[in-house]
Amino acid sequence: MKIIENVQEMQQLCLDARQNRERIAFVPTMGYLHEGHLSLVRAARQQGDRVVLSIFVNPTQFGVGEDFDRYPRDLTRDAQMAEAEGADWIFAPRASDMYPQGYATFVDVEGLTETLCGRSRPGHFRGVTTVVAKLFAIVQPHVAYFGNKDFQQLAVIRRMTTDLNFPVDVRGLPIVREEDGLAMSSRNVNLSAEQRQQALSLYTSIELAQRMVREGETRSATLIDAIRSRIEQEPDAQIDYVQICDQDSLQDVEEVDARSVLLLAVKIGDTRLIDNHHFASTFDAA
Numbered sequence: 357m358k359i360i361e362n363v364q365e366m367q368q369l370c371l372d373a374r375q376n377r378e379r380i381a382f383v384p385t386m387g388y389l390h391e392g393h394l395s396l397v398r399a400a401r402q403q404g405d406r407v408v409l410s411i412f413v414n415p416t417q418f419g420v421g422e423d424f425d426r427y428p429r430d431l432t433r434d435a436q437m438a439e440a441e442g443a444d445w446i447f448a449p450r451a452s453d454m455y456p457q458g459y460a461t462f463v464d465v466e467g468l469t470e471t472l473c474g475r476s477r478p479g480h481f482r483g484v485t486t487v488v489a490k491l492f493a494i495v496q497p498h499v500a501y502f503g504n505k506d507f508q509q510l511a512v513i514r515r516m517t518t519d520l521n522f523p524v525d526v527r528g529l530p531i532v533r534e535e536d537g538l539a540m541s542s543r544n545v546n547l548s549a550e551q552r553q554q555a556l557s558l559y560t561s562i563e564l565a566q567r568m569v570r571e572g573e574t575r576s577a578t579l580i581d582a583i584r585s586r587i588e589q590e591p592d593a594q595i596d597y598v599q600i601c602d603q604d605s606l607q608d609v610e611e612v613d614a615r616s617v618l619l620l621a622v623k624i625g626d627t628r629l630i631d632n633h634h635f636a637s638t639f640d641a642a
């Protein structure tokens with residue numbers, strides 16, 4: 357496995373791979389890998405001749421006062437984990453090469469970015485779509501893998517890919533959870549043992565909502581009240597949002613059906629966590 361830092365070198369390797377008719381499967385990440393990321397690498401390994409994993413803590417998607425400096429980083433550990441899963445190339449550029457002096461171009465997806473994380477993190481998705489557009493141009497993947505954990509991010513990236521005619525097959529894969537249900541996240545390492553317990557309230561409140569829906573409750577307001585009460589029992593929890601939205605428009609819905617998604621963002625101490633649940637599976641199981 358090779359680690360490439362240089363933008364031009366990465367682009368040339370990928371151009372050559374495409375010329376050799378190799379299928380490029382791409383997994384964009386911010387590193388500090390866990391099983392969630394590795395599930396994407398495994399899927400990419402099955403589909404691609406070349407598996408490219410990017411590791412880049414993208415400064416443009418962090419707002420002032422957010423956790424850019426605290427974001428966990430360990431390239432040596434990441435490289436070992438990626439190699440064990442069969443990644444071919446790690447692309448780990450420097451911020452000054454991705455955004456050199458004079459950089460002036462940004463990609464903005466309208467509508468979908470105005471709610472949920474877009475509302476509480478102004479400018480966040482502009483940074484995400486800008487860097488993903490750049491990564492697509494550098495890596496030129498045939499297929500790219502993202503996690504459903506970042507449900508809104510995936511919707512925004514699909515919109516951008518369609519609107520800008522990127523010839524990339526964007527795929528979303530299921531949320532990987534710890535044994536007790538906590539969604540895996542690089543940020544989980546920033547939780548104290550006590551906060552780690554409290555963080556479980558995101559998942560237990562999702563379970564509560566599922567139970568209520570199975571028992572016949574479909575009013576979003578009632579479900580959201582129950583979820584908020586559950587999370588508010590935790591002393592260090594501060595709810596950013598609890599919303600139930602249509603899977604495509606991301607607009608709030610009053611009644612839950614098989615197209616609805618529950619989305620949560622909660623700060624536990626200084627650590628902001630997200631999670632979600634698509635109710636299609638709840639209705640299927642009923």
Ligand SMILES: Nc1ncnc2c1ncn2[C@@H]1O[C@H](COP(=O)(O)OP(=O)(O)OP(=O)(O)O)[C@@H](O)[C@H]1O
Nearest residue numbers: 385386387392502503505506531532540541542543
């Ligand atoms: N638990 C998970 N299950 C499946 N995919 C995941 C999971 N966590 C992250 N991913 C996906 O991995 C990709 C890279 O995400 P990223 O590097 O931001 O990791 P992260 O753990 O989500 O970090 P953080 O939660 O701290 O933002 C994204 O497509 C994301 O949706």
Ligand SMILES: CC(C)(CO)[C@@H](O)C(=O)[O-]
Nearest residue numbers: 384385386414484487506
């Ligand atoms: C897609 C992404 C790699 C862009 O920086 C990031 O937002 C992430 O890791 O989800």
Ligand code: BAL
Nearest residue numbers: 386417418480506509
């Ligand atoms: N996975 C989303 C990256 C971020 O929180 O900035």
